[in-house]
Amino acid sequence: MGDNNNDTLSRDARLKGLAAREDMTLYIPNSDDLGEGFVRLVDSMGDDLTVVNAARVSFNRKSNSMSEKDKSLIKYLIEHEHTSPLRHGFFTFHVKAPIFVMRQWGKHQVGCSWNEVSLRYVKHDMGFWEPRSWRSPPESHIKQGSGAPIEHQGHAHNIYDKAVNAAYKAYLELINAGVCNEQARAILPMSMMTEFWWTASLQATLRFLDLRLAKDSQSEIRDYAEAVYKIVAEKYPSTLSAWEQHAR
Numbered sequence: 685m686g687d688n689n690n691d692t693l694s695r696d697a698r699l700k701g702l703a704a705r706e707d708m709t710l711y712i713p714n715s716d717d718l719g720e721g722f723v724r725l726v727d728s729m730g731d732d733l734t735v736v737n738a739a740r741v742s743f744n745r746k747s748n749s750m751s752e753k754d755k756s757l758i759k760y761l762i763e764h765e766h767t768s769p770l771r772h773g774f775f776t777f778h779v780k781a782p783i784f785v786m787r788q789w790g791k792h793q794v795g796c797s798w799n800e801v802s803l804r805y806v807k808h809d810m811g812f813w814e815p816r817s818w819r820s821p822p823e824s825h826i827k828q829g830s831g832a833p834i835e836h837q838g839h840a841h842n843i844y845d846k847a848v849n850a851a852y853k854a855y856l857e858l859i860n861a862g863v864c865n866e867q868a869r870a871i872l873p874m875s876m877m878t879e880f881w882w883t884a885s886l887q888a889t890l891r892f893l894d895l896r897l898a899k900d901s902q903s904e905i906r907d908y909a910e911a912v913y914k915i916v917a918e919k920y921p922s923t924l925s926a927w928e929q930h931a932r
């Protein structure tokens with residue numbers, strides 16, 4: 685598939701705010717520059733040596749520190765799709781994203797676990813997604829994706845804000861009228877923000893990056909994939925570098 689997603693921000697520009705390292709929270713840029721959305725590392729398990737030693741146990745061997753030989757082993761594993769050693773590393777992310785992004789993310793199932801805020805229990809107060817810019821449909825025959833920014837951004841923003849505000853107002857009115865949370869939420873749009881925890885094996889995380897960093901994935905989820913990429917690069921530098929050389 686070609687590049688049918690004409691949001692031309694560079695990879696770095698996609699992530700404006702890398703907060704304090706110890707917090708490992710990456711904010712996703714939106715129209716206000718300071719994104720409402722974020723990817724925060726809750727926890728992780730393992731490092732490059734975990735991958736190496738999961739493979740070396742086949743020969744009843746173990747490395748205590750990464751060597752060039754170990755880096756080559758990781759490359760070999762990835763090149764030959766010897767993927768099971770990648771299943772001993774894990775990440776848990778806390779993510780805030782619009783529902784339409786979470787919907788795409790949630791298609792990643794194998795090696796992944798999910799928990800999400802329930803609007804049966806709590807009232808929605810997580811805000812709504814605001815785009816950086818409104819894009820036109822793709823210029824080629826491709827059906828999915830988008831093209832250049834439209835000319836009249838302000839007009840589109842006005843239509844959008846009016847509809848989102850009306851939906852949220854109606855939501856609050858339904859609740860004030862005595863309607864339960866689980867039914868009132870049905871009036872909220874796909875732009876509503878949600879929060880979830882995603883725990884994924886290293887292999888599942890790399891699969892997510894394969895698909896969601898690709899140029900044909902929607903720009904909005906690509907921002908989140910960039911954040912995940914940065915965190916994985918921090919924890920598994922050799923594995924990510926081998927993956928970049930081979931899989932991408």
Ligand SMILES: Cc1cc2nc3c(=O)[nH]c(=O)nc-3n(C[C@H](O)[C@H](O)[C@H](O)COP(=O)(O)OP(=O)(O)OC[C@H]3O[C@@H](n4cnc5c(N)ncnc54)[C@H](O)[C@@H]3O)c2cc1C
Nearest residue numbers: 788791792793794795796828888891895896898900901902
């Ligand atoms: C650009 C793009 C457009 C998309 N468009 C749509 C769309 O229009 N509609 C839609 O519903 N989804 C769409 N998707 C989602 C897509 O179909 C996948 O569900 C999603 O990308 C997750 O990938 P996955 O299946 O590899 O992940 P996982 O579900 O995590 O699976 C990982 C791997 O496990 C194996 N596997 C998983 N399930 C099975 C199985 N049942 N049998 C055998 N092997 C299995 C496969 O090798 C798979 O790659 C789109 C994805 C992208 C990137």
